[in-house]
Amino acid sequence: MASEFQEWADGNRNGMLEPPELREFLEAVRALIQEPHPVRTPVDEFFNLDGDGEISPKEMIAARNFIFREQLRRIYQYDPDLARLFNLNNDEWISLGEIEPFMDLLFIPETREPREAMGPLERRADRNRDGFVDEGEFEDFARQIFAIAALLPLAPEEGRQRAVGKRGIFAYVEVSENGRLRTRSTTISTGTRTTGSTTRRWS
Ligand SMILES: [Ca+2]
Ligand SMILES: [Ca+2]
Ligand SMILES: [Ca+2]
Numbered sequence: 001m002a003s004e005f006q007e008w009a010d011g012n013r014n015g016m017l018e019p020p021e022l023r024e025f026l027e028a029v030r031a032l033i034q035e036p037h038p039v040r041t042p043v044d045e046f047f048n049l050d051g052d053g054e055i056s057p058k059e060m061i062a063a064r065n066f067i068f069r070e071q072l073r074r075i076y077q078y079d080p081d082l083a084r085l086f087n088l089n090n091d092e093w094i095s096l097g098e099i100e101p102f103m104d105l106l107f108i109p110e111t112r113e114p115r116e117a118m119g120p121l122e123r124r125a126d127r128n129r130d131g132f133v134d135e136g137e138f139e140d141f142a143r144q145i146f147a148i149a150a151l152l153p154l155a156p157e158e159g160r161q162r163a164v165g166k167r168g169i170f171a172y173v174e175v176s177e178n179g180r181l182r183t184r185s186t187t188i189s190t191g192t193r194t195t196g197s198t199t200r201r202w203s
Pocket of ligand 2: 089092098
């Protein structure tokens with residue numbers, strides 16, 4: 001069975017997360033890692049390690065670190081192409097040092113200050129390739145990183161059975177085969193805002 005962490009969101013059990021299911025799932029992950037709170041979703045349940053009905057500050061931090069640090073570091077096992085997005089120095093693996101800027105981008109708003117696209121992370125975020133990363137580009141980039149991390153299967157052996165296939169991830173986050181982000185407006189929802197995203201299949 002695929003992990004309960006993601007599988008519950010596949011309401012119609014067809015093995016794919018359609019846009020409404022995907023939105024619900026991503027919103028649950030967002031709620032999980034935002035602040036301590038009572039358990040409300042299966043995602044919360046998954047990280048309620050002591051089973052006391054609350055996501056404590058410690059469990060929240062554990063969830064953040066697991067989903068956005070441990071999982072992203074293992075991305076090569078799932079998809080070498082997608083892994084290039086995170087492999088800032090283009091070597092054979094993704095180090096902790098490479099993941100930190102992505103964690104900062106997600107959790108420290110000040111790191112999304114508009115700036116010139118000098119570094120490897122900034123160049124990846126610079127969608128329109130004008131050499132400058134504006135606020136919107138950072139926001140979009142952060143949403144994509146968030147979705148990629150949340151949708152990775154929890155263990156390599158689950159890769160074949162997980163609810164969201166690799167193609168689904170590619171389609172949803174608009175990442176091209178060479179790991180570069182496509183120039184298109186965001187398709188990923190945040191908060192209560194929803195977008196009319198479509199799930200395109202790659203062939
Ligand atoms: Ca708890
Ligand atoms: Ca690397
Ligand atoms: Ca730009």
